[in-house]
Amino acid sequence: MEFQVEAINPGECKAEALVVCCFEKEPKIEGCLKDIDHSLDGKIQQLITQGEIKAKDGEVTTIHSFGKIEPQRVLITGLGKREQFKADVLRRAMANACRALVKIGVTDVAVSLPGNLKGIESKSILAQLVAEGFIFGNWSFKKYVTNSENHNKIEKITLLSEKQEDIATINEGIFKGKVLAEAANFARDMINEPANYMIPEQMAMVANDVAKENNLEIDVMEVERMEEMEMEAIMAVARGSCNPPKFIVIKYKGRSSEEVDLALVGKAVTFDSGGISIKPSEKMEQMKMDMAGGASVIAAINAISRLKPAINVVALVAAVENLPDGKAQRPGDVVKTMSGKTVEVISTDAEGRMTMADVLTYAGRMGAKYVVDVATLTGACVIALGEVATGVFTNKPEFGQMVVDAGEEAGEYMWQMPMFSEYREQYKSDIADMKNAGGRDAGAITAALFLSEFVGDNPWVHLDIAGTAMISKDRGYWKKGGTGVPVRTLTNLAMNMAEKIK
Ligand code: BES
Ligand code: MN
Ligand code: ZN
Numbered sequence: 001m002e003f004q005v006e007a008i009n010p011g012e013c014k015a016e017a018l019v020v021c022c023f024e025k026e027p028k029i030e031g032c033l034k035d036i037d038h039s040l041d042g043k044i045q046q047l048i049t050q051g052e053i054k055a056k057d058g059e060v061t062t063i064h065s066f067g068k069i070e071p072q073r074v075l076i077t078g079l080g081k082r083e084q085f086k087a088d089v090l091r092r093a094m095a096n097a098c099r100a101l102v103k104i105g106v107t108d109v110a111v112s113l114p115g116n117l118k119g120i121e122s123k124s125i126l127a128q129l130v131a132e133g134f135i136f137g138n139w140s141f142k143k144y145v146t147n148s149e150n151h152n153k154i155e156k157i158t159l160l161s162e163k164q165e166d167i168a169t170i171n172e173g174i175f176k177g178k179v180l181a182e183a184a185n186f187a188r189d190m191i192n193e194p195a196n197y198m199i200p201e202q203m204a205m206v207a208n209d210v211a212k213e214n215n216l217e218i219d220v221m222e223v224e225r226m227e228e229m230e231m232e233a234i235m236a237v238a239r240g241s242c243n244p245p246k247f248i249v250i251k252y253k254g255r256s257s258e259e260v261d262l263a264l265v266g267k268a269v270t271f272d273s274g275g276i277s278i279k280p281s282e283k284m285e286q287m288k289m290d291m292a293g294g295a296s297v298i299a300a301i302n303a304i305s306r307l308k309p310a311i312n313v314v315a316l317v318a319a320v321e322n323l324p325d326g327k328a329q330r331p332g333d334v335v336k337t338m339s340g341k342t343v344e345v346i347s348t349d350a351e352g353r354m355t356m357a358d359v360l361t362y363a364g365r366m367g368a369k370y371v372v373d374v375a376t377l378t379g380a381c382v383i384a385l386g387e388v389a390t391g392v393f394t395n396k397p398e399f400g401q402m403v404v405d406a407g408e409e410a411g412e413y414m415w416q417m418p419m420f421s422e423y424r425e426q427y428k429s430d431i432a433d434m435k436n437a438g439g440r441d442a443g444a445i446t447a448a449l450f451l452s453e454f455v456g457d458n459p460w461v462h463l464d465i466a467g468t469a470m471i472s473k474d475r476g477y478w479k480k481g482g483t484g485v486p487v488r489t490l491t492n493l494a495m496n497m498a499e500k501i502k
Pocket of ligand 1: 350351377466
């Protein structure tokens with residue numbers, strides 16, 4: 001999708017369709033919509049008065065202009081009630097408008113930017129939200145559908161500015177929105193890929209492409225290197241699959257120091273069958289999404305390297321596949337992790353915390369000052385927070401709050417959960433330092449505490465995205481499937497942290 005900005009009258013723009021916004025319960029049209037309405041002989045006002053257009057949140061009404069203005073169609077997108085407005089309403093409205101246009105085959109659209117929106121401080125943010133909404137709305141995953149007739153997309157979008165002098169600011173916002181939404185869509189593509197394609201080696205190839213495109217340093221380590229480093233927990237999980245594990249390290253340098261300011265650690269189990277502790281077959285196909293954490297940190301470092309904040313960031317991803325096999329680890333095995341701590345494997349299905357343990361140890365040894373890990377870690381987190389909010393667990397609540405705030409900015413909802421050390425009792429082992437599972441009670445918390453055993457004193461946040469990484473039905477500007485959560489949060493976080501370091 002190609003973006004441009006023009007300072008012309010909406011009725012005179014050359015696009016096939018014009019998108020305008022409208023609030024609910026505001027019976028008299030104003031602003032740019034008023035001029036359009038005038039050219040259309042007051043028909044829009046009429047439809048509003050008659051109640052045909054309610055402008056509810058999510059509503060899109062398409063009317064034809066029959067040659068009275070340049071664009072053949074006007075899309076009136078509802079923003080709901082003005083006092084309930086938030087950034088996500090606009091992202092959603094734009095995604096809805098985009099989908100309505102794609103359905104009727106329009107490829108060239110102009111958007112009249114709404115003014116005076118609560119909480120939107122600049123034209124830059126406004127443009128960013130419009131860009132995000134359209135890029136999300138334009139996304140679909142049809143790679144494997146062979147006879148699909150209708151795969152058209154919006155190709156060109158023009159943002160209409162009232163003033164010539166706002167054009168530069170609007171362009172800045174478009175760029176940021178593009179980077180964020182494209183990165184999220186990139187993660188969504190990876191997540192939706194089937195596990196026979198997205199094997200660990202494929203994840204490493206994707207990471208390589210990202211690194212090459214953005215001139216980032218990358219190291220993909222094979223089994224031999226992992227053995228040298230004694231990453232036994234990762235190896236134990238990987239052993240049941242004939243697709244060998246890959247340990248991916250990507251470095252973004254935003255300032256001249258050698259320090260690692262922020263490490264992003266992503267769980268990347270390309271398929272989680274549960275291993276010998278095999279999962280029920282119903283819905284097992286969803287476990288191709290168990291690499292969403294890894295996908296999101298690769299996508300985030302991609303976005304970060306395009307936005308260039310003055311901060312050093314590394315992305316760490318151990319890509320493995322968890323399958324049952326003659327060589328697979330078994331329940332009851334004791335594994336010595338890279339940290340030296342031993343784990344009794346109660347369930348081979350609690351594999352994510354095993355792979356993450358070694359990568360968190362690696363992050364600590366790199367001297368990472370701040371660590372954020374992202375993992376589809378527990379079914380218990382889905383029970384607690386559903387598909388709407390990501391679970392946030394931390395050893396430093398202020399840093400946790402920074403992540404929650406970065407999420408709020410992105411429209412990726414997050415909620416801090418408790419980490420009382422009393423819960424640690426649940427994963428005590430008789431024969432090793434700990435067990436890898438602590439029973440059903442507070443399963444998301446005991447998993448987070450397990451991870452904390454491999455983290456030092458530096459600020460660390462764990463994001464459990466088991467519920468939010470892939471959704472079972474369309475919601476807001478998302479479609480069923482991979483969401484790209486928390487790519488935009490991580491990118492915002494790096495930007496916000498860079499501001500603080502300065
Ligand atoms: N990948 C799963 C968690 C998961 C569940 C992600 C549902 C997305 C949706 C993880 O590896 C897992 O199997 N966790 C177990 C842990 C248990 C054995 C202690 C779980 O949550 O049941
Ligand atoms: Mn599992
Ligand atoms: Zn898993």
